Amino acid sequence: MTRMSTGLKRSLAVAMASVSMFSVTAASAAEILVWCWDPNFNGATMEEAFSRYQAEHPDDTIRVEIFDKAAMEQKLQTQLASGTTEGLPDIVLIEDYRAQKYLLSFPGAFEPLTDQIDYSAFAPYKVEVATVDGQTYSMPFDSGVTGLFYRADKLEEAGYTAADLENITWDELIAIGQDVMEKTGETLLPIDPNASDLFRIMMQSAGTWYFDADGNVTIADNPVFHEVLSTYQRILAGGITKPVSGWTEYTGSFTSGDTLATPTGVWMTATIKANPDQSGQWGVAPVPRMGDVESSVNASNLGGSSWYVLSSAPQKDLAIDFLKSVWGSDVDFYQEILVNQGALGTYMPAREGEAFQASDEFFGGQPVWQNFSNWLAEIPAVNYGIFTEEADSAVVAQIPAITSGGNIDEIVAAIDAQVRQQTQ
């Protein structure tokens, strides 16, 4: 040090001062980068959340980058696999079904938030999907709590009221569908023979999944899974369904009045309400349960996603502080996104807010949000494991066999074998 010339020392000091000045500026005006996939839904709620945070942190900003969902997943996967953290965001949205896959495949990539967030305030099933080895990683976002959306006006013509659809079993729904068909000639449900949605809904309603709590395959040895498939078979044999192919045809089927009802996630509300001419003609009932399965309840889940902070995030502390102070405590915020984006959060104290209590004229004055959040609290927690996608495709591959009245035991064995082979 003594041999260093004064000139060099001085310029070194200046350089260090400017470096520290630079980092001070960076800390006082930081930008949080977020990746998500719906400009009108999760993207819009994130912007709204940050505008509330910004009131107290006027120098900080947020940049929400929107991608197509599959595209965003591919991007995230590639970058995590490459091991380079450059370009990764601070916060990323991950679908609940895939959460375990990411958390287990890329250990250390996501920041555990167990010590930062009071998870007892969130729906238990939602916390479960983001927990690995006792550490929880997510800021829970929207729920996929299910309901049976139905055309109240058409069912009324056949003599059915909302009370007739309360807490029924799938077999009771089949009987209603057959009666409606006889009286009005209309088909109750659209069914996409390439979709596993109905299986997922039925499984989770009974607190079961393709995998047990430890992630082991539990299909052939799971009596509930047998019952799920035979219930599906009875629904198709009941003559109350109309086949549709793909998402657009599926949503088009019930929004055009071609079919009268569909069991699906709460997020479908926005699609249904996009047809204002049908206001007052809709209702939402609890999703049916499986009558022969004791553990099955009239509540389930389909989809839903949560926010995750990356361990490599340049603005990690800011991101966590932001998530905590808005997503983790602001009841008013949850009213706002419910009204504006139709986003049903999983922060339970928000249920007491005004918007959650309101009734909706579109659904004939039913207190739909109150109902959904009550069902939300009842959703059984399951472990989605790493291989939900693979198991889904094994089920979808067997749908033709189920539909044509095949032997359920044999079909279950075939699914079990395929899943085991793929997950070895």
Added chain:
Amino acid sequence: MSNPLALLGRAATYLALSLAAFVSVFPFVWMAIAATNTSPDIIKGKATPGTALFDNIGTFLTSVDLPRVLFNSFFIAGVGTALTLLVSSLAGYGFEMFRSRFREKLFGGLLLMLSIPFAALMIPLFVMMANLKFINTYQAIILPTVAWVFIIFYFRQATKAFPHELRDAARIDGLKEWQIFLFVYMPVMRSTYAAATIIVFMMHWNNYLWPLIVLQTNDMFTLTLAVAALSAGYTPDFGLVMVGAIVATLPTLVIFFLLQRRFVEGMLGAVK
């Protein structure tokens, strides 16, 4: 008059061709019709022209920074096409015109690379670009395609028809090797270049996966990425998506019609 059997044959030909034309044209017609309808109407399967075209265009212009993404797309496709054609045609020319002991082995090795799916190369390529500090830049997209095996192969095949006498004559006239390539080979092979231009430009224009991985900010997005992002979400505005699809299709259509005649010539073999 021709006999009834021949007439029947002609009728069958026309029927088959009409059917094929319908199958290939229908998606475009449907796209154009859908662009004039609102999203709920499209979902319901409405197949007649509607009145929402200007609304859809308006939404498109507010949700996409069109001048910026058009510039990105044209810059990447333009510079990328020029560099790819220059380097890959030079390689194809070299492979055919110059003999060496390893030529066929080397070329075989190159062809083998065609069978490696891009998904397998993506991660190492990303690491490479990250180390070069090229993430979120134009060169990250352009550079990996400059030496493009398929185009090298295509030019080598086309060069087989290039008369060696021309090269020999040029040599006698005192031209250097690079001059022969630039002033003799390139003009003679212009149909091949035209066909390759269409192929390479389309590939750059429609390139999706790699730009998606390597581009990070909206202001760097290409048109293809911006249009794909329009259909993001649980309830996409399909009218808007259709306008985007039309805008993304138009430039390739224009380029194809401009170079159509040369494209056919190039495919048939450049040198008559």
